[in-house]
Amino acid sequence: MDKNQLIIKAKEARSLSxxxxxxxxVGAALLTKDGKVFVGANIENSxxxxxxxxxxxxxxxAMMNGYKKEDFVALALSADTDxxxxxxxxxxxxxSELFPREAPIYMSNLKGDEKETTIDExxxxxxxxxxxx
Ligand code: THU
Numbered sequence: 001m002d003k004n005q006l007i008i009k010a011k012e013a014r015s016l017s018x019x020x021x022x023x024x025x026v027g028a029a030l031l032t033k034d035g036k037v038f039v040g041a042n043i044e045n046s047x048x049x050x051x052x053x054x055x056x057x058x059x060x061x062a063m064m065n066g067y068k069k070e071d072f073v074a075l076a077l078s079a080d081t082d083x084x085x086x087x088x089x090x091x092x093x094x095x096s097e098l099f100p101r102e103a104p105i106y107m108s109n110l111k112g113d114e115k116e117t118t119i120d121e122x123x124x125x126x127x128x129x130x131x132x133x
Contacts, residue, residue: 001031001035001037003074003104003106003114003116006029006031006037006074006076006106007029007076007078007106007108007114009027009029009037009039009076010027010028010029010039010054010076010077010078010106010108011027011078011108011110012027012039013027013028013029013039013040013041013054013058014026014027014041014054014078014079015027015041016039016041017041017042017043017054018041018042018043018044019042019043019044020044021044021046021048021051022042022044022051024042024079024080025041025042025079025080026041026042026053026054026055026077026078026079026085027039027040027041027054027077027078027079028040028041028053028054028055028057028058028075028077028078029058029075029076029077030058030059030061030062030072030074030075030099031072031073031074031075031076032062032067032071032072032073033071033072033073034071036062036065036067038058038059038061038062038065038067039058039061040053040054040055040056040057040058040059040060040061041054041057042054042057043057053087053088053090053091054077055075055077055087055091055094055095056090056091056094058075059072059075059094059095059098059099063098068098069098069099069100070100072098072099072100072103073100073103073104074103074104074105074106075095075099075103075104075105075106076105076106076107076108077105077106077107077108078107078108078109078110079109079110080109080110081109082109083109083113083115084107084108084109084113084114084115085107085108085109086107086122087105087107087122092119092122092123092126093123093126093127095119095122095123096119096123096126096128097128097129099119100119101118101119101120102118102120103118103119104116104117104118105117105118105119105122
């Protein structure tokens with residue numbers, strides 16, 4: 001599974017979005033070392049703060065199937081944005097705990113724009129469990 005295939009999986013996952021309030025569908029796809037792909041889409045709720053983002057759903061989906069941080073090799077996300085869709089702040093915090101700091105994150109949109117980054121770039125100086133010691 002290469003970068004383009006993973007981005008296609010993220011785009012396909014958008015069709016699973018439940019977003020009747022924002023009408024903004026986001027898809028994510030997480031690749032594991034053994035070649036499995038776990039997808040997520042945003043799931044909204046009429047009580048707005050309960051909305052869950054695509055990236056977190058993908059990570060939680062993988063973890064509920066027994067995978068963990070060390071198993072993850074790449075994450076892709078996609079939405080109908082002008083620029084490649086960028087993870088929100090809450091997702092950055094969760095990604096920083098559950099996804100390797102220097103593994104590629106492929107941000108994309110439906111026009112075919114793509115940008116590769118890492119959580120290290122997206123969330124420098126992250127708060128972490130080490131700070132609680
Ligand atoms: N959303 C995501 O799924 N991922 C992001 O990184 C940005 C925002 C969702 C949350 C909400 O359902 C909708 O997009 C509008 O904010």
